Structures are given as structure tokens and as C-alpha cells.
Amino acid sequence: MATVLIVDDSPTEVHVLSGYLQKHGFSTETAADGAEGIEKCRALKPDLVLMDVVMPGMNGFQATRQLARDPDTAGIPIVMVTTKGLETDKIWGMRQGAVDYLVKPVTEAQLVEKVRAALGGHD
Template identity: 65%
Template structure:
């Protein structure tokens, strides 16, 4: 069973994503800030990180860059999951090392499909 780290500062979004993923058989780890997300990823080595962008402190783009540039976490795929739906945001997210980009509200089938794709890449 794949372990997924959800990094999101919104308790509501966290609950929605966690419910969707647990229903699909994933084990979930959570972090409420970018900093906590980076630390948790280093400590727990999840199979995948689902990263929000708009967070206080270290934002999701910065946290994604830290994870993908650090040798200890570089092999963990990151999927950005955010309300930011501009093409420039998508391009910037992918430049930070993200494997995929989803906009909220997420459709469960899309989320699971992108996770499967990233895990099997």
C-alpha cells in the first residue's frame, strides 16, 4: 500500500483529500505547512507527496523545489494540488520538479489516476 504525504494548510482540503485517498487504499501522512512537509518527507520517505501551493511561510513551489533538489527526497514524486489554475503556475510548478499538477477542487478519478501514473513512472 502506497504512503502519501498530503501537505496542505487547510483542514477542510486535508480532510477531503485524505478521505478520497484512504477510500482508494492509500496510507496517509499529513503536514500543515511547507516546512513540516519537507521535514516529514525526509523522516518518513513517503511514496508520493501531494503539495498545496498557497501556504504561510514556505510555499508549495519552494517546498517542492527543496524536496526535488535534496538527494534524500529527490526520488519521491511530488504532485502539486492547488487552487492556482493559471498556465504560468502550472509551468512554474513543473519547473520546480513536480511530476504533475492538479487544480482544486480535485476530481477523485483524476487524482487517483495521476497518483498511479506518478507511482508507476
Template identity: 60%
Template sequence: MARILIVDDSPTEIHVLKTMLEKHGFETFSAETGEKGVEATVAEKPDLVLMDIVMPGMNGFQATRQISSNDATRDIPVIIVTTKDQETDRVWGLRQGAKDYLTKPVDEKMLIEKINALLAG
């Protein structure tokens, strides 16, 4: 069973994503800040990270860059899940090392398909 880290400062968003993922058999855990997300990724080595962008302190772009540039975590795929729907944000997110970019509200079927495709390699 794949373990997915949800990094988001909104308890509501965490709950929504957790519910979707657990319904499809994924194990989830969460972090409320970019800093805690990076720490949890290093410590727990999840199979995949769902990363919000707009958070206090370290934002999701910065956290994604740290995860994708760290030798210990660079192979863990990050999908950015955010309300920021501008093409420039999407391009920037992918440049930071994210493997995919989805805007909220997330389409459950699309999210699960993207996760499964990344986990399949």
C-alpha cells in the same frame, strides 16, 4: 500499500484528500506547512507527496524545489494540488520538480489515475 503525504494548510482540504485516498487503499499522513512538509518527506520517505501552493511561510513551490533537489528525497514524486489555475503557475510548479499539477477542487478519478501512474513508475 503506498504512503502519501498531504501538505496543505487547510484542515478541510486535508480531510477531503485523505478521504479520497484512503477509500482507494492509500495510507495518508499530513503536514500543515511547507517547512513541515519538507521535514516529513525527509523523515518519513512517503511514496508520493500532494503539495498545496498557498501556505504561510514556505510556499509549495519552495517546498517542492527543496524536495526535488535533495538527494535523499529527489525520487519521491510531488503532485501540486492547488487553487492556482494559471498556466504560468503550472509551468513554474513543474519547473520546481513537480511531476504533475492539479487544480482544486480535485477530480477524484483523475487524482487516483495520476497517483497510480506515478507510483507504477
């Protein structure tokens, strides 16, 4: 069973995303901001990270860049899940090291499909 770290400052969003993933057999962990996300990613070594962008303190772009550049966490795929839906946001997110980009609100089917794809079909 794959473990997914959800980094999002919205308890509602975390609840919804966790629910979708757990229903499909994924284990979930959560972090409320970018800095906590980096700490938990280093400690837990999840199989995948879902990263929000707009968060207090360190935003998701900054956290993604740090994780992608750290040899300890560079191999962990990151999917941005955010309300920032402009093409420039997507390009910037991918440039920071994300493997995919989802714009909120996401459906259960979209989320599970993107997570499975980012994990290379393993779950």
C-alpha cells in the same frame, strides 16, 4: 500499500484528499505547511507527496524545489494540488520538480488517477 504525504494548510482539503486516497487503499500522512512537509518527507520517505502552493511561511513551490534538489528526497514524486490554475503556475510548478499538477477542486477520480500515474502504476 503506498503512503502519500498531503501538504496543505486547509484541514478541510486534507480531510477530503485523505478520504479519497484511503478509500482506494492508500495510507496518508499530513503536514500543514511547506517546512513541516519537508521535515515529514525526510523522516517518513513517503511514496508520493501532494503539495499545495498557497500556504503560510514556505509555499509549495519553495518546498517542492527543496525536496527535488535534496538527494534524500529527490526520488519522491510530487504532485501539485492547488487553486493556482494559470498555465504559468503549472509551468513553474513543473520547473520546481513536480511530476504533475492538479487544480482544485479535484475529483476523486482525477486524484486517484494522477496518484497512480505518478507512482508508475503501483499502489
